[in-house]
Amino acid sequence: MEQRPNFLIILADDLGFSDLGCFGSEIHTPNIDQLAADGIRLLNHHTAAACSPTRAMIMTGTDNHLAGVGCMIEFKQNESGMKRWSGKAGHEGYMSQDVACIAEILSDQGYFTAMAGKWHLGMRPTHGPSARGFKRSFCVLPGCCNHFGWEPVLENGMAANPAGGRVLHCVDGKRFHIEPNKTEDPEGFYSSDTYTTALIDYLQGRSDEDKQKPFFGYLAFSAPHWPLQAPKTVRDLYKDTYLEGPEALRQRRLAKLIELGIIAPDVVPHHVVSPMVPEWDTFMPEEKFKSSRAMSAYAAMVHQMDVNVGRIIEFLNKSGDYENTFIILMSDNGAEGAAVEARPHMGDKIKAAIERYYDNSPENIGAWNSYTWLGPFWAQASTAPSRLMKMFPSEGGILVPAIVRAPKITPPLVPGGFSRALTTCMDLAPTILDMIGVTLPLNGEGSKVLFRGREVTPMRGKSWKGYLEQSGHADPEAGEQYAVHRSDEAIGWELHARAALRRGRWKIVHLEKTWGGVGQGDYGWELFDIISDPGETKDLSGEEPGQLKELLALWDRYVVECGIIWGEDAFAPGLSQEEASWLHDSQFEQQRTWMMTPAGESPCID
Numbered sequence: 001m002e003q004r005p006n007f008l009i010i011l012a013d014d015l016g017f018s019d020l021g022c023f024g025s026e027i028h029t030p031n032i033d034q035l036a037a038d039g040i041r042l043l044n045h046h047t048a049a050a051c052s053p054t055r056a057m058i059m060t061g062t063d064n065h066l067a068g069v070g071c072m073i074e075f076k077q078n079e080s081g082m083k084r085w086s087g088k089a090g091h092e093g094y095m096s097q098d099v100a101c102i103a104e105i106l107s108d109q110g111y112f113t114a115m116a117g118k119w120h121l122g123m124r125p126t127h128g129p130s131a132r133g134f135k136r137s138f139c140v141l142p143g144c145c146n147h148f149g150w151e152p153v154l155e156n157g158m159a160a161n162p163a164g165g166r167v168l169h170c171v172d173g174k175r176f177h178i179e180p181n182k183t184e185d186p187e188g189f190y191s192s193d194t195y196t197t198a199l200i201d202y203l204q205g206r207s208d209e210d211k212q213k214p215f216f217g218y219l220a221f222s223a224p225h226w227p228l229q230a231p232k233t234v235r236d237l238y239k240d241t242y243l244e245g246p247e248a249l250r251q252r253r254l255a256k257l258i259e260l261g262i263i264a265p266d267v268v269p270h271h272v273v274s275p276m277v278p279e280w281d282t283f284m285p286e287e288k289f290k291s292s293r294a295m296s297a298y299a300a301m302v303h304q305m306d307v308n309v310g311r312i313i314e315f316l317n318k319s320g321d322y323e324n325t326f327i328i329l330m331s332d333n334g335a336e337g338a339a340v341e342a343r344p345h346m347g348d349k350i351k352a353a354i355e356r357y358y359d360n361s362p363e364n365i366g367a368w369n370s371y372t373w374l375g376p377f378w379a380q381a382s383t384a385p386s387r388l389m390k391m392f393p394s395e396g397g398i399l400v401p402a403i404v405r406a407p408k409i410t411p412p413l414v415p416g417g418f419s420r421a422l423t424t425c426m427d428l429a430p431t432i433l434d435m436i437g438v439t440l441p442l443n444g445e446g447s448k449v450l451f452r453g454r455e456v457t458p459m460r461g462k463s464w465k466g467y468l469e470q471s472g473h474a475d476p477e478a479g480e481q482y483a484v485h486r487s488d489e490a491i492g493w494e495l496h497a498r499a500a501l502r503r504g505r506w507k508i509v510h511l512e513k514t515w516g517g518v519g520q521g522d523y524g525w526e527l528f529d530i531i532s533d534p535g536e537t538k539d540l541s542g543e544e545p546g547q548l549k550e551l552l553a554l555w556d557r558y559v560v561e562c563g564i565i566w567g568e569d570a571f572a573p574g575l576s577q578e579e580a581s582w583l584h585d586s587q588f589e590q591q592r593t594w595m596m597t598p599a600g601e602s603p604c605i606d
Contacts, residue, residue: 006325013225016335016382024256031310039405049397054332060099061429061459065562068096087574090563094122103133116198117220123590130173138198147229148368149178149189152357177599196308223301226373230300238296246377269385270535274376276339297366330402337379337389387536393493393500410470421483426461434463492558505531
């Protein structure tokens with residue numbers, strides 16, 4: 001009987017398209033580069049525009065709206081978010097019971113399942129990894145927190161900290177206390193190091209019975225998500241690297257992408273868009289210096305993440321598991337470029353908290369008690385030639401670096417090479433199940449299937465197995481781009497009223513005018529030929545009205561199929577908490593409950 005493969009998903013948080021050495025970066029990533037040399041770089045791999053929707057799609061193999069994360073829980077806390085999404089199915093803000101988690105399925109198939117790192121798919125114990133199929137888990141529940149484990153809110157009478165994310169970890173569903181690493185001790189807590197150690201410990205410490213099973217591992221780094229923090233010894237390696245500014249970096253990255261053959265020499269990059277902050281050239285010298293130090297801290301986070309990728313690969317080699325392990329390494333979305341200080345629901349609070357608790361002096365940026373982020377200029381250096389960045393369904397927000405290393409890859413695919421096949425993060429779960437011969441819950445388009453006594457939504461993703469092994473091609477007449485997804489298949493994206501849909505070479509994008517969108521009102525649809533214009537620089541909606549009309553009809557179908565809150569229905573009242581309590585959630589109330597729960601216990605959350 002053929003040995004079943006192990007599976008390992010390695011997920012970076014807010015990593016831009018060109019932030020790895022093998023994708024054109026100056027950042028030192030030798031371990032990830034070696035993984036790319038052993039595998040294939042996916043040059044056309046797409047996610048959702050932000051973190052928790054992508055994580056839901058990876059875990060379930062279906063659209064984020066069908067999985068319960070049609071909106072991010074953080075965006076439901078303000079008045080507009082409450083009106084738009086509260087009490088509406090598919091927009092709970094956590095992974096719902098309407099889908100099967102890949103860890104649940106693999107556990108039922110005899111796999112040992114373990115995860116370490118960022119969860120961001122629900123705060124309740126019933127929503128955490130232990131409840132969704134992971135036998136062992138060490139996770140941070142919120143979307144972000146201090147990478148050295150420091151929580152000023154605990155030292156200052158429970159006053160608010162910058163963005164609502166607490167240092168809130170749990171082990172196997174029970175509260176775990178992190179000792180703040182205020183000295184940046186290499187033996188103390190640092191997110192990337194500690195999460196990797198946890199996953200290695202879980203795999204190494206399996207019982208004799210569990211060692212007979214194949215494993216599914218999920219290593220979900222919270223790096224390089226803000227706050228930008230990394231060990232000083234690593235930060236110092238990059239302290240002078242970015243003094244020329246983001247445009248110089250952008251041009252260097254573009255040149256390297258061309259040199260590597262990743263993009264064509266004649267690609268027209270989209271221009272940098274930054275309506276929320278002043279232009280870089282207007283910055284004072286000290287502001288430019290501080291900003292360059294933030295980028296240095298970001299690079300150090302990527303560098304240290306690579307060190308830990310090396311650790312997990314070294315473990316797999318020593319244990320004899322590497323050759324039989326299917327590994328994918330990818331980012332959860334494009335680079336984060338938000339001007340956090342300008343966000344209306346958190347900007348003033350962040351400024352006040354930083355002034356009270358943190359030291360953002362230039363020499364301290366990236367330290368345990370600093371709190372900084374990249375901003376739009378550096379982010380769009382990472383996403384170039386694509387348009388915009390995280391939170392947008394333009395290519396800069398959804399086109400991510402990805403590497404696949406599989407036990408069986410068949411020519412013309414070769415180790416160290418590229419794939420230009422259109423793929424999505426929804427494809428991971430179907431691929432994994434296809435590789436072990438499991439069909440549930442793949443059988444059916446639209447109709448629900450039975451799993452663990454409940455009805456769940458079938459997976460919308462497509463398996464890569466036939467493509468990787470050259471035993472199947474979704475659309476042989478259309479070429480490599482459509483080896484996984486047919487050229488006539490429509491793939492949609494929507495998050496917080498920004499939207500896109502692609503069929504073949506054509507893509508429509510719906511953005512507000514503030515960020516370069518068009519239309520009669522504040523929003524409108526643009527049309528791009530994404531093959532000849534990957535930077536989305538030329539709107540063809542006026543020249544190709546027939547294509548626009550067809551794609552808009554497909555968009556309307558996608559809205560219905562996935563239950564998207566759209567158009568006039570966006571602010572219609574949802575079901576009340578009495579009518580449907582499971583559609584309501586409060587991340588911040590639940591965080592407070594967790595914070596008051598003793599270590600080793602689970603909170604009681606109604």
